[in-house]
Amino acid sequence: MRVDASTAVSEGDSVIAGRDNVEFQVIKTHDNNNVSAVQGTRPYATTSFIAAIKACAGVSFQRKTAVIMTSTSLGAVYRACGASVQVNADFTIDQFACYVGNVPSIPIAQVLQEEGGVVCWTGQQLKFLRLDDLMKQTSVKRVDEDRTVDLQSSFLQRHEIPFFYSTDDSGNFAYGNRTKTRAAFYMPRQDARTLANMTKVLIMRKQLKSPYAPAINAGQVITVVDTPFAIVTAAHVYQTGSDGSGANAYSKFWLGGLQ
Structure with missing residues (x-):
């Protein structure tokens, strides 16, 4: 964007953008001070910036305190991690943990993989969908x-998508989807449903x-x-x-x- 004294953008500023007039929080700027010109009598330079949806931005910063929750929802996790976004579709998760100094979006992504789900932005709200429901x-x-x-590359798929296994309380093995030869990753304390979700x-x-x-x-x-x-x-x-x-x-x- 063009920048002069009246339109400068700094880290932390709020910007309204998009067809839905969403408020974004600027998290990075790049000023091109060498690219200057004049429009009428106004000199200007250009700048580019990266911004996150302000209502969700809290999950992208390191935590000062830990967030540990059980039998909760993803919407509750987002709110506990500093987000104020509204959620119009949700599902229950067994447990969530984000420790001091960690970024909440990383364990959120892990929970989504374990539940076979994704986060979607509707323009004003978040919704959490399981992959099967997404495709329907x-x-x-x-x-x-x-x-x-x-x-298309089944070769790359088999290298990039592992199958997962664990052990139950009796010491027996529990497996996810292993219909194809893939890398195998051990996940402690997971049942067959979760292990199958992780390869979906x-x-x-x-x-x-x-x-x-x-x-x-x-x-x-x-x-x-x-x-x-x-x-x-x-x-x-x-x-x-x-x-x-x-x-x-x-x-x-x-x-x-x-x-």
Whole structure:
């Protein structure tokens, strides 16, 4: 963005952005002071910055105190870790622990893997969905002709997605999904349901470039021909061409299938 004395952005500032007017907290800035110009009588430079949704930002900072919870919900975990975001869909988790000096988003990601779930942003609220329920959503876009970029490698999948095993109270082994030969990871004190969830993941399958569609975001489903795919990442590009490079607007989606 263009910056002068009246529009400077600093770390910690709040910025309203996006079609839903979401408030973001700036966590990193990069000032390009050498790129200066004049618009009328106003000299300006440019800056870029990274910002997190302010209502969720608390889970991205190291904890001063520990958060340890049992038989709770992910919404309660977020609130305990400093987030104020509203949650419109949730599920129960057995236990959560984030110790002093740790970043809550890391154990949150671990809990999501153990429960076979994901976090989605709806524009104003968070929702937590299990992967099976994510794929059952109504498609927001249908592509009748496959014009995507295919991403396929069972070789990489077997290297990157392990199966998990544990032992029960009797000392017997408990296994997750081991139908394919994969790396094996031991997880203490986990049952077969959790072990199976941990190998259930979204595999990146396709890339789709489309006309500008800012209402379509990660966590929604796009159907390509007759197959539904979850949007893992959505990028929306809107270039006004004010710098002389020409106007350009499009959206790009990275689509995943449930493995």
